[in-house]
Amino acid sequence: MEWKAGSSLECIEQRLCQFALETPDAPAIIVKEEITTYEELWRLVRGAARYLSKEIGIRKGDCVVVRAMQNLEYGIAYFGTHLLGAVFVPLEKSLPADKTQEILCETDAKAYLSREDMPGSETAYVDLKELKRIGEEYFCEDWEWEFPSRQDSADIMYTTGTTGKAKGVEVTHDVLISTAENYISGFCMQKGNVMAVPGPMNHVNPLRKMYTSIMTGNTVVILDGMLSVKRFYEALDTCHVNSLCLPPALLRMLWKLSGEKLAEYADQIEFVECSTAPITEADKEHLRRQLPKSRLYNNYGLSECGAMVMYDFNEFKEKGQGCVGKPMVNSHVVIVDDRKKEIKSSRKRTGLIANKGPINMKGYWKHPEITAQVKENGYVYTNDIGYFDEDGFLYVVGRENDTINVGGLKVEPTEVEDAAGQFPGVFECICVPVDDPLTGKALKLIVVMEKGCTLNEAGLAGYLRECLDSYKVPVIYEETDHIPRNYVGKPDRKAFTK
Helix, strand or coil: CCCCCCCCCCCHHHHHHHHHHHCCCCEEEEECCEEEEHHHHHHHHHHHHHHHHHHHCCCCCCEEEEECCCCHHHHHHHHHHHHCCCEEEEECCCCCHHHHHHHHHHCCCCEEEECCCCCCCCCEEEEHHHHHHHHHHHCCCCCCCCCCCCCCEEEEEECCCCCCCCCEEEEEHHHHHHHHHHHHHHHCCCCCCEEEECCCCCCHHHHHHHHHHHHCCCEEEECCCCCCHHHHHHHHHHCCCCEEECCHHHHHHHHHHHCCHHHHHCCCCCEEEECCCCCCHHHHHHHHHHCCCCEEEEEEECCCCCEEEEEECCCCCCCCCCEEEEECCCCEEEEECCCCCECCCECCECEEEEEECCCCCCEECCCHHHHHHHEECCEEEEEEEEEECCCCCEEEEEECCCCEEECCEEECHHHHHHHHCCCCCEEEEEEEEEEECCCEEEEEEEEEECCCCCCCHHHHHHHHHHHCCHHHCCCEEEECCCCCECCCCCECCHHHHC
């Protein structure tokens, strides 16, 4: 099937309906041993939508808040909400009650789908675990629905809000379709793709893989993280998985728990996506050795502006640390200065990354003033610092808010972390600022060592002095058992700078 940007498709649920008719027995979603076909999924989605409409009173434009679960019911809730023209609002499964209540209030949610009700909440509660049964019970062949239009709001993706009020990124069905088209073309995705997705389904990246799979008539295998490496490999065997969505943190966990076993699937895995966080050169090389014939993708995007760029680092081995690829079919990426004026960038002349196109968010929910700060003239302006090389590949070198000022000289902590990650025995690390009486700020490196290794501070410092400018070399080194991560799996810098 050939996919073209700008198609007449109004929403991904139309594709679900189409494939339920054309390939009814094809597997759509697999969770553990349970295979749900396109015909079954479409039936359950319509039944759940009818229930939400008839019993809860959900109408077009209403918000439905859903606490994430790695199961079929979550997928039913997602597509069923859309079928009503309502807005899907996913929450992290461990989000505290007070922040959950904030989001229920801010969205004026008409329904809350979760394992447990919120005490004292006036929002209608639906037990998410029961949604499959509800879908079966309420299915009616004669029930009529109307697909949402491309410009209707589809999802609101909330940030964690751990240090303040969370912001909701509002996106339309046009954004979902355009983002899926970027993935389809970027991955060279074909019919017969079976993708395993272990990341949390409230996060935008795994959610995108689910709806991209449905848009192409393919199969998504939902896993519960790396809680069971045995189950991960069983899924590869029994579900005939041929593509993987593995953020760097999960990839390293897989290696830690199973060594070189992934190499046994070199002839089976067509491609792997490693995104949501920077992947080190050492990890790239490790994955190349394990899967020498696979397409290995790194890409870059945000909740606010989809997946913007992508490249295969197995094909373009010469592209070094920080490379995230070339703009995709629905992206127009530029580098701008502090005044939001486009510049001709280079390694020596960096700027802020901005994107224009149909993958951009509608705005921050109920925050027009914050939206105006980052969205203007069709562009979304990020806080990420980057440049294009002479071949048109985008490099991300840091984040404006993360930059550390050492005696008037700017340091991107990711550059220090990437260099330290090459030192033998370093499993992962994070570079954070500390107060210094002479320079104002200095660098501290917190390191997790591989099993059986101990931190050699002098050796690591000497290695970094060979790799980096002197002002980029940390003055303090500390070993730890683990580095805290936020809900999307990225190292939590704020945990070390409070």
